[in-house]
Amino acid sequence: MTARYGYGMKDQYKTRKVLIAENDDLRRRILELEQTSADEGNRRSERTRHRSSDSGSSYQALFRYSNDAILLTQPDGTILDANPAACEMFGRTLEEIRSLGRNGLVDRTDPRLHEALSDRARKFAARAEITMLRAGGDKFPAEITSAVFIDQYGQQKTSMIIRDITEKRRAEQDYRTFFRQMADGFVVQEILRDGEGMPRDYRIISVHPAFARMTGLQAEKIIGRTVVEVLPDSEWHWPETLGKVALSGKPAVFEHYQQLLDKYFVVTVFQPLPDQIACIFTDITDRKRAEEELHNHSTYNRSLIEANLDPLVTIDPSGKITDVNSATEQVTGYHRQEMIGTDFSDYFTEPEKARQVYQQVFKEGMVRDYPLEILHMDGRITLVLYNATVYHDGSGRIRGVFASARDVTGRKKAEEEKAKLEAVNRQLRKSASLGRMAGAIAHHFNNKLHVVMGHLELARVNLARGDMCSNNLNVAMTAADEAAEMSKMMLTYLGRVPGDQTLLDLAAICRTGLTVLQESMPKNVFLETDLQSVGPVVLANAKQLRQIFTNLVTNAWESAEENRALVIRLATRTVPVDAIPLAHRFPIAWQPEAGTYACLEVLDNGCGISETDLQELFAPFFSTKFTGRGLGLSMVLGLVQARSGVVTVESSLGRGSAFRVFLPVAAEGGAERAGDTTSAMAGRPAGKILLVDDDEIIVDITSMMLVRLGFTVLSAGDGIEAVEMYRQHRPGICLVLSDVYMPKMNGWETLSALRRIDPDIPVILISGYSEEQVMEGDHPDLPQAFLGKPYSFEVLKDAIRRALQDTSGYESYRGLLEQTGT
Template sequence: MFIYASPSVERMYGATVDEVVERPIQDSMTPESFQKALQVFAEEMALEQTGAADPMRTRTIELEEYKKDGTAFWVESTLSFVRDARGKAVGVLGVSRDISKRKAAEAEKERLARINRQLQRSDSLARMAAAIAHHFNNQLQVVVGGLELAMNQVPENAKVFATLRKIREASRKASDISRTMLTYLGQISGARCAIDLCGVCKNSLPQLLASAPKTVSFETDFPQEGPVVLADGEMVRNMLANLVINAWEASGEGAGVIRIAVDTVEPAQIDSRHRFPVDWYPDDTRYGCMIVEDHGCGVIEADIEKLFEPFYTTKLMGRGMGLPALLGILRAYGGCITVGTALNQGSVFRVYLPVFQGKPSDTMPHPVSMMQQYPKNIGVLLIDDEDMVRDIAEMMLKRLGYEVIKARGGKEGIELFERHHQSIDVVISDLTMPGMNGWETLAGLRAVDPQVVVILSSGYDEAHVMEAGGPIDPPSAFLGKPYRLQDLSRCMQDVLGRFQKPSECPGDRLQNALQEMPDGAFHKNSAEGT
């Protein structure tokens, strides 16, 4: 119990001296601080019993105490023993000062340090994942292209054809893994258009219901329509699916209820606690909010940040890219996600996307006809620094009936184009190359011929690639790696349909160019290459 309190306590605690003195010690501070105070007292009494301790010693501790109105605040207390005439400890003298501002500053410093650590870790992961994805997609291009060529030379009724088809399917799944890595980096954003967030969620329900365990039921709270956001509808469906799968797995084997809702909120309504990306801040626009709530196992505080780390999972090893990929999509869209969770009480995930002031648009793609035919002997300049990728792409182009000139990089490609651009109809250039990248190569080609038809090829998402072009006008088309034979065919037919001049006779120009090319630079279509 207290026996004396200084009049200064009225300012600190908002209570009179008598109220402070009469208050039990255990009620004056938080349970954690009370246990800490008891431990310090026990340690000092044990030291006192040794008889060797300095009787004038002091001990300073930080405690979280309560004001009269119940508000918690931090104090720094310097403690010493009160002694009788024989030097025996008969009480404790404490001198306290309010350190709430200092603790708040320390908490803010730690918060910023935590954000900085997360950003550094994210940046490191981004560089690693981008490098892996680039090299992975290049090698995968060789596999996918080689399989396409092999399958075109094998009858469908042959036994080996079924094996090749399975290998192609495995290659497609491998490509999806690479795409997921780039999505985590915010480098896969898809074709953005104005979509009704509520409509996308409603349309996704039948598939979610069909996939969910029978023990799981759904509750929904949707507005009649809206809000409208700028996004790729398929990616929004993937985000919702990942959150729902996460929710039903958190529900365990017992019966569970998952609530899905859509709302529109003001920036001030977005919680800053457990908000990701950690460096995200709202602007003055309104936000569409997609909510998925469960009553499952929840997440402990220490693990919340790990939820969005690649391949972190408490389930089967090798999983754990659903939430990181979701975060990557939000990075690309300027949105965020918040997590509210408590152990054994469930979780609520809220996804926020900026509201678009407009009406939903038509998102149906306009397919390119595969039946249109173009003249033979079309000249293609193929620029890629990877030997195997270049060779496979050459074989694929020849299989489609095109003539091919190969270059090992941007500088060599520009030199060849400068000498023979009259005989080249289309240039296909890789984006990521040493010395001179695809954008720099595009600028060099246009310096020779402003009307040059250039296809940029990359394992990155088209939207991300176009954003990186800066002031340079976009290429004639984009071809994502790894691409199949039909993807290459469709892309070529598209650019030829849009840019080919009917008066030109590419076959004659190519034949003339053959006489001027150095040995080995021009690889004419042959029986072996078709």
């Protein structure tokens, strides 16, 4: 059998520890009162006098204005002092109280008085209820707290705090009367005590008829018997519970389940008389059954709610939260009790939008997949889709809204990441496609252009000076040169950029470039600069760095709008890698390296760039001005990409743009790029060159140019044929010119095969691709020079001179190569 019980009336009793503490406090107060009444002349200092006086005044006020009666006494009962509350309580003056002493204020027939005095003598403190006497002999119950202390003179004294509990006793009597008049069943028992006066059992002396009906225990069968006899062994707690009430006099109320009867009771136990115990039984079985059913149902529902991983919330018609589950606590950071009673909309990034959702539910009955952003107390945001519906009470009235939120943050992020990756992949595929196309066009274009330019040069040389055709050829040659430059720019876009690299001061390059640009800058363009006095230093090519700067500034001033001044702001600085913006990076797949970066920043307040145009901004020939505008920004991207850098763009239509170029800051003592290696050449006969190319037109024009220079030409259509021809004509060949990209055996394989035959044979590699692209990768053998198609007579002569200048046979044709004309 299980039961729980508690006392039905407020406990007016305190522990011995509390009594001792109160006693110590009272002793301290009394001592300080006595100190304040002592002679001020005995104080050690004026400062101590003032402090003691103030303290004494405080305790005098406490003594004077206390609602409880306070008596200062001696152990023999002599009263030394009494406060105004004591005079009022006993209806006597201070002089009367002093003259009567303690024995004149207490009912000496009350046996509890002797017990209290004995207790105080043993423990130096006591707490008890005794009967006191007012003026005229009226008795009243009182609660006293008494303590023994030693004053500053070593004299033993006592204190008494007295509280009138007449009203308390009256309330208890009313309480008992109320229970006697109740219709609930009750039983009265006589307390049976042992030799020491302790309760040992309880004899049933009276049974209310309702008790018999409730419990099934008939009066005639249990009156005269003890509780231990009537109740089974499993009801062992009954004597213990009744004993507590018998000893303390305090009522107890508890709930009890009677297993034999399968019923629940509220049991109230109290003492109607000193030697009796009464128990009142109230049958609460129906209520307990309903509570258990409700509890089980609530527990079941709550377990379902808490097991749900989605944040759940109920909202009343005013928009206040009435309940939440633990998932809601986690997503908001607030505890359930903190949220209940607050406005539902308070926990979202857009409160008005959140307010609209529950208003819509009350209006339409439900909502589906309503997007909101829950704001965590620490600032985190969770993206959710709310599904909500109204719920009703038993009468069909709408009680509120039940709302469930599905966390879609991960899904949203995944979708965004997927979209970003798809965009990156599209850009990469597009860039790769453009790269292949630009490279292929440049290669084939350069091959054909080489033929055109070679024939133009030969024709120009063969014509007499002043011939009208000579002028036409010069114009055609100029156009061909420009076409060749355009081809180089397309290769630059691919990041295939030749050129020596040196340590360069970025700010100094910008200052030099500004001097040139300002001469051609429109009048409505104004420059503001914030260039560092020194640095940052990067490893780059000076010409290419000036191209980057010039193209960015030119692009900025072309964004100027009519009738509006354009301001361009230029700045250089050094930044950590994590300061590089993440958005709109070009090339899109660029990955930073550890370290610091030099930043060239070009800002303008021009027309700005749309989000759509940003994706196409660096594509060859893209322009918002008109189709085929040029390759300026494409060149910037290629040059930056070739130096392991990145370009970032921020822009807003109508407000302007910010272009930032980031290049790795060079380490001190950066090494120069390794140049071509030229071996010491053994003397060989002059004048015979082996030309290797799979394009007959290229072979024809190049052969003409070589013959014009005074050389004999042997030609081969691929690398295999070239190796075999070299074996046959080895003694007479002084130099090999080989195309790089050929079928069967490419230029690099041909070079290695020739070097295995003759390690000292000079070789020049030729290609329509850039030197940077051709030289990419590791190669066991390197050429003496590289020629990029198209090339002129002078460039060809210079390459041959560099390839042969260390050979002993060089003197035999030096005159031809050092001529100023051809």
